[in-house]
Amino acid sequence: MDRTYNQFCATARTLDIVGERWTLLILRDLLTGPKRFSDFQNSLRGLGTGLLAARLKHLEHEGLIRKITLPPPARTPAYALTEAGDELGPAILELAKWGMKWAMGERREGEAFHGGWAVLGLRAYFDPSAAEDVRAIYEFRISGEVFHAIVENGTIETIVGPAQRPDAVLEIDDEVLIDIAAGRTTFGQAVREHRAQASGAPQAILALVSMFRAPQPQSRRQPGQA
The missing domain is CATH 1.10.10.10 (Winged helix-like DNA-binding domain superfamily/Winged helix DNA-binding domain)
Structure with a gap:
């Protein structure tokens, strides 16, 4: 039963x-x-x-x-x-957003990580207000995994696999993604520091940097709590 x-x-x-x-x-x-x-x-x-x-x-x-x-x-x-x-997708994404702020912390020894999970991370980080006037297709290449995102007037659709005609391409490895997840860097910082490679239309790349906002990690424990 x-x-x-x-x-x-x-x-x-x-x-x-x-x-x-x-x-x-x-x-x-x-x-x-x-x-x-x-x-x-x-x-x-x-x-x-x-x-x-x-x-x-x-x-x-x-x-x-x-x-x-x-x-x-x-x-x-x-x-x-x-x-x-x-x-159930929005509920799972809300759990992911909560986890990025309150549960992630540092990667523990032995914990698995797949670059493809960044597909959902993009949707969780997406800021519709920063993408109101954006119409672009982005291809992401993450440690051998490829997916793309279609952004159109404040909405985003993520799809596994390459894009036919991307406006911009972002190449990034797992270690940088882990730093982003832990709150140590952002997409924009990674591009500026050449830890991630972005190519394509400059306007699309500039919009990409501003459309995704990871929450600042916080501690669940009160000050003084062990």
């Missing part, structure tokens, strides 16, 4: 569905596009094959994900979000 909080409450009902360990991280990975079983195994180190299969089966049963076949040339089985699963 599935575990339940046994409460007639929207928050409790939601946690009944997505509150188990690893579940939200599976949904996080699917926010950047369909994933094969092997993709989850590569991204979610520490999640055993049996438990992964059980979590995917649960999410499919609950109507948050569905099985698909990737288009040619892959033609392999994969998983994608349903409409209900996709609508």
Whole structure:
């Protein structure tokens, strides 16, 4: 029998569905596009094959994900979000924003990191007010992973894979991204210090620097608290 909080409450009902360990991280990975079983195994180190299969089966049963076949040339089985699963995206991004401010700190020994997770970081950092008049396509190359972002009048769409005709291209490695996540630098500082390479239309690059604002990390503990 599935575990339940046994409460007639929207928050409790939601946690009944997505509150188990690893579940939200599976949904996080699917926010950047369909994933094969092997993709989850590569991204979610520490999640055993049996438990992964059980979590995917649960999410499919609950109507948050569905099985698909990737288009040619892959033609392999994969998983994608349903409409209900996709609508959890803003909640997951809000958790990410909270975590950047209150939970990240320094990278711990043994912690995995994938440059592709920056796709969601871009959406979490995005400042719509700074992009009201921007229409541009950006390609990001991060330690061998490529994705692009379409910015149009205060909105952003992030897609795994290269852009056809990007207005600007940003190349950055994992270590710089980790420094950004820890609050030690920003996209703009990394470009100015030549730790990240930006090429393309100068106006698009200038807009890129101002559109993404990471929150300043804060301590959860009160002054004097051990």
